[in-house]
Amino acid sequence: MTDDEVLREVQDWLAAHWKGLPAHHESFGRDPRSEWLAQVRDAGWAVPRWSRDWYGRELSNDQARIVERAFAAAGAPGAGQDRSNLWANTALAHATDAFKRVIVPQLLAGEVGMCLLYSEPGAGSDLAAIRTRADKVPESEGGGWRITGQKVWTSGAAVADYGMLIARTDWDVPKHRGISFFFLPMKQDGVEVRPLRQITDEAHFNEVFITDAFVPEANLLGPLNGGWGVLQTALAYERSVMGDNARGPRSGAGGPKGDHSLLGLAREAGKLDDPVVRQEVAQVIAWRVLNKLNTRRAKAELAQGNSSSIMSLGKLAMSRILHEEARVRTLLLGAESLLEGPEHPRAEDANFLALNAYFTSIGGGTDQIQRNIIGERVLGLPREPEVDRTVPFREVRAG
Numbered sequence: 001m002t003d004d005e006v007l008r009e010v011q012d013w014l015a016a017h018w019k020g021l022p023a024h025h026e027s028f029g030r031d032p033r034s035e036w037l038a039q040v041r042d043a044g045w046a047v048p049r050w051s052r053d054w055y056g057r058e059l060s061n062d063q064a065r066i067v068e069r070a071f072a073a074a075g076a077p078g079a080g081q082d083r084s085n086l087w088a089n090t091a092l093a094h095a096t097d098a099f100k101r102v103i104v105p106q107l108l109a110g111e112v113g114m115c116l117l118y119s120e121p122g123a124g125s126d127l128a129a130i131r132t133r134a135d136k137v138p139e140s141e142g143g144g145w146r147i148t149g150q151k152v153w154t155s156g157a158a159v160a161d162y163g164m165l166i167a168r169t170d171w172d173v174p175k176h177r178g179i180s181f182f183f184l185p186m187k188q189d190g191v192e193v194r195p196l197r198q199i200t201d202e203a204h205f206n207e208v209f210i211t212d213a214f215v216p217e218a219n220l221l222g223p224l225n226g227g228w229g230v231l232q233t234a235l236a237y238e239r240s241v242m243g244d245n246a247r248g249p250r251s252g253a254g255g256p257k258g259d260h261s262l263l264g265l266a267r268e269a270g271k272l273d274d275p276v277v278r279q280e281v282a283q284v285i286a287w288r289v290l291n292k293l294n295t296r297r298a299k300a301e302l303a304q305g306n307s308s309s310i311m312s313l314g315k316l317a318m319s320r321i322l323h324e325e326a327r328v329r330t331l332l333l334g335a336e337s338l339l340e341g342p343e344h345p346r347a348e349d350a351n352f353l354a355l356n357a358y359f360t361s362i363g364g365g366t367d368q369i370q371r372n373i374i375g376e377r378v379l380g381l382p383r384e385p386e387v388d389r390t391v392p393f394r395e396v397r398a399g
């Protein structure tokens, strides 16, 4: 197929099918756009780089980008998930064929809500220190796995159908080698979700208490005790998404009309001619453009099967950009930024963005950890000392 043929086909398809959707801002749970997303999936546009056997069209990177651009031009969501859907990508790479047949199509259409069950009270940055356990149920009792432990900071857990879970399956080997990766069904006795309130006054993340919950054998991803490798795939996709996208202002669709960009705000405030303001605004815009180019480079590496360390640069950069952008918004608003509430939507936005910037600098691995990754894997600096790296986990002291 030539580039022109791809473009014509996708444009014709969009012209015949795309009728628009109501605005959608909630990123957790079953996707209300799933009817549309299922059509996109069945037409092969959701994952144009993937094989035809897996809902794709086997297009090259350049041709897949033609598809993504056509969707963006029409304002239609759903294309290019082969780069962005961390759940579907992780399942495709590591799940058994039987489980993939069930879960991948549902993930591409947003028909199931998902959450990440990684962090624990004693295992955040040092994720390999997890103590949630998965014990094998004997075949005579039906097989599968029984899970017990506590997770924390679990975004979306209250509405999720499945959690991507890491749990310890071997306590007699060093910490990275005794972990397995599961798709845990969330809607069952034994999984209790308790919301935590955030600084933004939202309650997107939760504590999850797991007591004798059940995971069928088919939901084990990758080899038994090889979950650390599966986790690296999932984390790389997560970083890529966080380095690429940033949440918009809370007032979004329902809030103030007009241009939400920094430039729009500077214009509205009558400060576009102020040389200091121009510098500040230009700096943030330049960083955003640079970060987009960098992320594109990282995604190209990922598409070739290399787990890209450049992705950590993107996530770290996005975290700095979001803090900077919030600072410049506050500067543009001046004393007005001290106000809050729906009568002051610009100030509400600026304050929300300032507080929400911490999402990207903590979630998915903190800035400090990204710096470690960049130091060790990109710059080749010596590894951080890790005294428990070779000790059987059962003997590692915790407290």
Ligand SMILES: Cc1cc2nc3c(=O)[nH]c(=O)nc-3n(C[C@H](O)[C@H](O)[C@H](O)COP(=O)(O)OP(=O)(O)OC[C@H]3O[C@@H](n4cnc5c(N)ncnc54)[C@H](O)[C@@H]3O)c2cc1C
Pocket (backbone or CB within 6 Å): 115, 116, 117, 118, 119, 121, 123, 124, 125, 126, 152, 153, 154, 155, 156, 205, 358, 359, 362, 363, 364, 365, 366, 367, 368, 369, 372, 384
């Ligand atoms: C908005 C949000 C959403 C989240 N969503 C999820 C989710 O859905 N699922 C999930 O599993 N987790 C989630 N998390 C948890 C997140 O991944 C962890 O908070 C993060 O990995 C940090 O772990 P911690 O909170 O235990 O901090 P700690 O690991 O205790 O770190 C405390 C501080 O010490 C620093 N530090 C620790 N070790 C080192 C080191 N070796 N070198 C340098 N500095 C170091 C850290 O950078 C940090 O500043 C979320 C967090 C946030 C804020």
